[in-house]
Amino acid sequence: MKHLTKRRLAFVVAAAMGIAGCADDGKDGADGEDGAPGEPATPPVTEVSTVTNVEYIAHMVEEGQVTVEFNLTDEDGVAITGLENAGIYLAAKTDRGIQRSRDGSVGGSATFGGDNATEGATITEVDSGQYKLVAPMAAVQADTEGLIRLQVGGGDIADSPYIIIDKPEMTHTSTTETCYSCHVDYATSDIRHSHYVAQNIDGEVDFVGGCMVCHNNVPRDVAEDGTSLDTGGYAKATMQQLGHINHQKFEKDFTPTNCYTCHAEPVMNTSIAGNGCSDCHTSDGSGAATVLADDFDAREFHFQSSKIGLEERKEIRANHYTTTSAPYYNPTMDEWIDHKDVAWTSGYCVDIALFDNSGETPVQLNIGEMYEAHEVVYGGAYINNYYNDSIVARVIGHGSEGYIENADGSRSVCYGELTAGYELANLSASSRITIADTNWIDSDNEYGVSFTGYSDVVDPINFEKVQDWGRRHTIDENSCTTCHNNDTNYHKSGSYGDGGLDCVACHNNGQDRKGALSGPGFGPMVHSMHWGVGNELGDKAPEANSAASLNADNCVSCHADGVSLADVPNQYMLSKAYNEGNAGVMTSPITANCFACHNSDSALSHMEQNGGELNVPSTTEWFTEGTSESCATCHDTGKSFGIDKFHNFER
Numbered sequence: 281m282k283h284l285t286k287r288r289l290a291f292v293v294a295a296a297m298g299i300a301g302c303a304d305d306g307k308d309g310a311d312g313e314d315g316a317p318g319e320p321a322t323p324p325v326t327e328v329s330t331v332t333n334v335e336y337i338a339h340m341v342e343e344g345q346v347t348v349e350f351n352l353t354d355e356d357g358v359a360i361t362g363l364e365n366a367g368i369y370l371a372a373k374t375d376r377g378i379q380r381s382r383d384g385s386v387g388g389s390a391t392f393g394g395d396n397a398t399e400g401a402t403i404t405e406v407d408s409g410q411y412k413l414v415a416p417m418a419a420v421q422a423d424t425e426g427l428i429r430l431q432v433g434g435g436d437i438a439d440s441p442y443i444i445i446d447k448p449e450m451t452h453t454s455t456t457e458t459c460y461s462c463h464v465d466y467a468t469s470d471i472r473h474s475h476y477v478a479q480n481i482d483g484e485v486d487f488v489g490g491c492m493v494c495h496n497n498v499p500r501d502v503a504e505d506g507t508s509l510d511t512g513g514y515a516k517a518t519m520q521q522l523g524h525i526n527h528q529k530f531e532k533d534f535t536p537t538n539c540y541t542c543h544a545e546p547v548m549n550t551s552i553a554g555n556g557c558s559d560c561h562t563s564d565g566s567g568a569a570t571v572l573a574d575d576f577d578a579r580e581f582h583f584q585s586s587k588i589g590l591e592e593r594k595e596i597r598a599n600h601y602t603t604t605s606a607p608y609y610n611p612t613m614d615e616w617i618d619h620k621d622v623a624w625t626s627g628y629c630v631d632i633a634l635f636d637n638s639g640e641t642p643v644q645l646n647i648g649e650m651y652e653a654h655e656v657v658y659g660g661a662y663i664n665n666y667y668n669d670s671i672v673a674r675v676i677g678h679g680s681e682g683y684i685e686n687a688d689g690s691r692s693v694c695y696g697e698l699t700a701g702y703e704l705a706n707l708s709a710s711s712r713i714t715i716a717d718t719n720w721i722d723s724d725n726e727y728g729v730s731f732t733g734y735s736d737v738v739d740p741i742n743f744e745k746v747q748d749w750g751r752r753h754t755i756d757e758n759s760c761t762t763c764h765n766n767d768t769n770y771h772k773s774g775s776y777g778d779g780g781l782d783c784v785a786c787h788n789n790g791q792d793r794k795g796a797l798s799g800p801g802f803g804p805m806v807h808s809m810h811w812g813v814g815n816e817l818g819d820k821a822p823e824a825n826s827a828a829s830l831n832a833d834n835c836v837s838c839h840a841d842g843v844s845l846a847d848v849p850n851q852y853m854l855s856k857a858y859n860e861g862n863a864g865v866m867t868s869p870i871t872a873n874c875f876a877c878h879n880s881d882s883a884l885s886h887m888e889q890n891g892g893e894l895n896v897p898s899t900t901e902w903f904t905e906g907t908s909e910s911c912a913t914c915h916d917t918g919k920s921f922g923i924d925k926f927h928n929f930e931r
Contacts, residue, residue, distance in 0.1 A: 325408045327362040329354035332433045332440040336481040337410075339445055343422050346370060346390075348413045348430060348445065349406075352437075359409025365393035365434030366403055368415045369493050371514070372426040373448045377497025377555050378519075380426075381419075382510035387426060388417030393434060427451065429478060429493045442478035444489045453545040454523065456487040461541075461762045463487075464834035465928060471829065488519070495519045497555045520556040530826040533726075533764040533776065536560075537588045539579035541765045546577040589719040593767040596715050596729040597777070599638040600645075604711040604733035605631040607663045608743050610694075618682035618696060627694035628676075630661040630709040630735065631686070647713070648685030654716060658725055658773050659683075661693040661711040665702060665790065666737050668851055669750050671710075672790035672903040675702035704901060706746050709735040710785040712773045730773040732782035752849060755779030756840035779838070780806065790903065792854035792863055799876040800855040800867065806838075807876035814876075832877065835927045842929040845870055845912035852902050858895055865895040868907035887911070 337349040346368060352360040371380035372387040380387035390398040392413065400416040413430075428446040433439035460466070466487060467477035478490025494514045499521070501512035508516060517526070527536050539547070549556050557578075583590045611626045618624065634656070635642040650656040660681065665673035675698045684692040693711070714730040721727045734749040760776035761767070769775050775782045780802070787793060787802045798814025799805040808814035811832035815824050835843065848869050855867035858875070867875075871892030875884060884894060891908035899905065914921045917929070 323359060323408060325359045325361045326354050327360070328436040329360055329433075329438045331355035332360065332438045333357075334430070334432060334440045334443055336430075336443065336445050339428065341370075341420060341422060341424055341428075344416060344418060344420060346388075346415045346417055346420060346428065348415070348428075349411070350413075350430070350432075351410050352432065352440075353409060360437055361405065361408055363403060363405070363411055363432060363437060365391075365437070366411075366413050366430070366432040367391040368413065368431075369429045370417060370420060370424070370426045371429075371493050371496055372420070372424050373451070374498070378427060378451060378492050379496045379498040379512075380493065380514045381512060382500070382514055384417065385419055385511060388415075388419055390415035390417060427489055427493050429490070442476060442490055442493075444478050444480050444486045444493075447480075447486070447489050450545075450548055452488045452492060452519070453547050454488050454542040455544045456485050458542045458544055459487050460485075460931065462830060462837070464831060464837050464931060466831075468928075469831040469833075471831065491522070492519050495522060518555070518559075520559055524556065524559045530763070532825065533766050533768055533770065534826075535588065535590075535766040537582040537585070538590055538765045539582050541762070543579055546579060549578075586718060589717050590767065592717050592719075593729050596717060597731075597767065599636055600715065600729075600731065601635050601637060601642075602711065602713050602731045602733050603631075603633045603635070604661065604709055604735045606736040606738045606743070606745065607707045607709050608738075613684075613694075616682045616684055616694065618694075619679045622680075622696060624682070624694070624696035627682070627696055628663060628698055629684075629692045629694040630663065630711065631690050631692050632659060632661055632711045632713060632733070633688075633690040634659075634713050634731075644689050646685075646689035647691040648683075648689070650715075656713060657716045657720065657722075657728055658712060658714040658730075659691055659693075661709050662785070663695065663698065663702075663707055663709050665705040665740075666708040666749070667705040667903050668849055669752060670790070670849065670851060670903070671708070671751075671784065671788035672705055673699075673701070674791060675699045675707070701900070703740045705740070705903065706737045707740050707743070708737045708749050711735075712782075712785070714769075714773045724771045725769060725773040726771050727768050728773070729767065730769050730775045730782065732773075732775065732785055734785075751781075751784060752847065753779060753781055753784075754841065754843055755781075755838045759838040759840065762837075789851065789853040789869075792856050794861045795857040797857055797861060800857040800872055801853040804853075804872045804876040805857070807873060812877040813879065831928075833927050836929045836931055839929060842917055843923060845916045845923060848873075848912070850906045850909070852893075852898070852905060852907060854898060854902070855895055864898055866893075866898040866902050867895060868893045868909045870909050870911040874911075890914075 331354060333353045335351040339348040348368060352363060354360055369389040370387045371378045390401045392401040392403050398416060402414045404412045406412055425448045427444060430443045430445050431440055467474055476490060478486050480486045495517055496513035497518055498513035499518050500514060500516045501509040503509055523542055524536050547556060582588060607628055607630055609628050613625055613627055615623050615625050634645045634647050636645055647656055647659050651659060662674055663676050664671045665675050676695045677699060680695055682694050684694060686692060711733045712730055714725055714728040716728045737746045737749055738744055739746055757779050760780045764776040784802050787805055789801050795805045796814060796817040798817055799808035810827035815828050851869060852866040853869060853872055855865050855872060856863045858867060859865045871887045871894055875894060891910045893907060915923050917924045
């Protein structure tokens with residue numbers, strides 16, 4: 281028997297009536313009586329949630345209390361009923377900045393529910409999932425402005441995020457974006473206080489606003505005996521102290537005086553004795569009274585300071601460039617002496633030149649004269665073997681170069697002979713020129729402004745061009761300078777610019793450097809020095825360096841455009857850094873990079889089971905041999921177990 285649903289039956293009846301109407305168009309009949317009213321639909325509600333979403337409605341600041349209205353829904357959008365826990369905090373805007381005292385004398389806080397409920401605090405469920413929270417705060421007045429933070433949840437109702445429901449204009453001039461350039465997605469990390477990261481009412485992260493609810497502009501008062509009082513601000517460490525003082529512990533080439541790194545807008549304080557300035561500057565009575573002009577921009581002031589030298593270094597970098605010729609052989613030369621006091625009348629040379637482009641037309645400078653005047657403190661070049669877009673060997677002896685100053689101001693860096701085996705691959709040159717600034721210090725060329733250049737690639741016999749120089753480099757050009765922001769070098773004239781591309785001149789597949797036994801090549805060394813074993817291999821070993829305070833999972837800090845494992849060249853790298861400094865071994869590339877951080881026996885076993893190799897014997901032509909790594913099969917971006925499932929490549 282065929283069953284008709286009510287909907288189908290209604291359609292059949294309507295169709296029949298329509299047909300009947302066409303056949304006999306009679307008068308409409310009388311309306312029937314209205315049916316009994318149906319029961320109104322009851323929206324679903326829940327008293328349990330794994331996610332609690334807060335929809336802010338309104339708030340009111342009155343004398344002695346703050347009132348907030350909001351809706352709550354669970355992870356499926358169902359209204360949450362029965363809320364019994366909530367907390368609200370107000371850090372007041374005062375003439376000293378944002379302030380909240382623990383004793384409630386400035387700003388305030390209140391909780392409803394829990395073991396420490398505030399007397400007089402109430403929550404009323406106005407409708408299903410709609411609430412009104414009334415929070416007593418004795419110090420609050422009707423005209424009080426401030427940061428107001430709300431959080432609800434407890435018991436079977438999951439805690440909501442901390443939500444900033446109100447914030448005065450120009451509360452702070454550093455931003456979530458500037459902080460997150462280093463502290464990427466702080467809330468997802470295991471770093472201290474990460475669960476306190478707040479959102480605004482639109483669901484966007486308000487990192488600095490959330491911090492300032494507790495880390496005010498005003499420090500917590502301290503008694504004469506050194507104990508903390510409950511007056512003043514909430515925390516001993518103010519927000520400006522966290523930014524100005526604590527960041528000075530970042531031990532390598534970071535300067536808090538590059539204020540633009542954090543402050544997206546000009547700072548608000550214009551008093552030497554006021555918030556921020558007094559963290560670093562101590563003043564006598566007259567100095568403490570100094571008030572600067574309203575349009576004073578402390579960022580520009582520090583940037584232009586000759587003692588700090590940021591502007592000078594920026595101008596040097598912007599106003600100069602270098603060129604690097606491809607290697608060539610000159611069989612007939614005037615006698616020249618190398619740095620080992622050996623005389624030569626022929627040589628394998630590279631020409632380097634320095635130009636000033638501050639005017640309309642670039643002007644070539646005289647490297648030799650500037651070197652004598654100590655304006656240029658380094659100008660040299662190396663000749664390398666090059667294969668498969670990679671430097672695979674340095675084919676010159678250390679200290680065997682000589683400098684020939686040319687009439688046009690260029691310098692020829694020459695070698696009497698190349699090392700045995702240079703004919704096995706093509707040749708390219710790398711060069712470096714370092715210009716001293718006013719604050720230059722003679723310390724392994726960490727200071728000054730350095731320019732690294734790479735030449736075209738030529739064949740090793742006729743020295744004819746084979747290709748342009750190139751290298752797979754997946755690091756954003758500003759990644760290194762975001763943290764290493766003083767525009768100096770790591771060491772040996774290796775600049776942080778262009779994503780550390782300068783470092784590749786020495787740290788590459790074929791140089792086989794020890795790298796403090798951190799990791800071989802460039803990628804593994806960088807990974808390790810920041811988050812692997814190399815993090816504790818500095819001068820202060822075994823003390824970890826500052827990168828340990830950042831989230832290692834957030835690869836987007838450097839790899840802004842992601843990483844494709846399938847694009848990693850199938851080429852070994854020499855790896856004595858993984859072999860206690862003993863040469864003669866090589867490692868497959870993805871294994872080398874991953875092992876820099878994932879160095880447990882189980883992790884290595886997994887890599888080796890899938891074709892990875894660690895410290896296998898190298899051969900004469902190791903750089904031409906393909907590896908058996910199959911890591912990209914499962915772990916390439918987008919795959920079921922892709923690297924992007926375990927590491928963050930998005931901001």
